[in-house]
Amino acid sequence: QKEVEQDPGPLSVPEGAIVSLNCTYSNSAFQYFMWYRQYSRKGPELLMYTYSSGNKEDGRFTAQVDKSSKYISLFIRDSQPSDSATYLCAMSDGNDMRFGAGTRLTVKP
């Protein structure tokens, strides 16, 4: 079983749609959960970070962590064409980080 599982997509939605991105993981030591956004041929940039279980909201973005189910989600409300990118979940035990495969999202105008 892979340490972090993420459906690579691709996922295509119309502008304004709500997007749901998910990851599962197997390592109980993970405490920090991140979502990175990566544009084509660029390095990943941190979008949101959550510690332990719970929800975190930042503008149109909401991150959820359910440690009991080892499941994390990122929701994007009112999606925009500029949100088109690859979204990578990442997890850390406080030291090193492991990435999911990334979900390629296209938001069509």
Added chain:
Amino acid sequence: EPEVTQTPSHQVTQMGQEVILRCVPISNHLYFYWYRQILGQKVEFLVSFYNNEISEKSEIFDDQFSVERPDGSNFTLKIRSTKLEDSAMYFCASRPGRLLYNEQFFGPGTRLTVL
């Protein structure tokens, strides 16, 4: 705003040649990382480096790979004898490290093409 820089942006080399990929982490950061991303695939952890030594490495990071912080500002990844399958984007990252969790800041990457 401080950022991680990487050079070159694109490196083309012949199979069997040695390559050195260079990174300048953010100046007050203490932990340094190299990741690899083969085209269309996931970002893979290669190695982490702290206090002038490797703290963790993945199974990808075999004897062909080495890292060095030669002068207190640069952080390099050397591949001794490149293989075709080493073709990938290589990302350097750094984090401050003073707290249990710090964001890792990524550089723009070096695209390595092995012919």
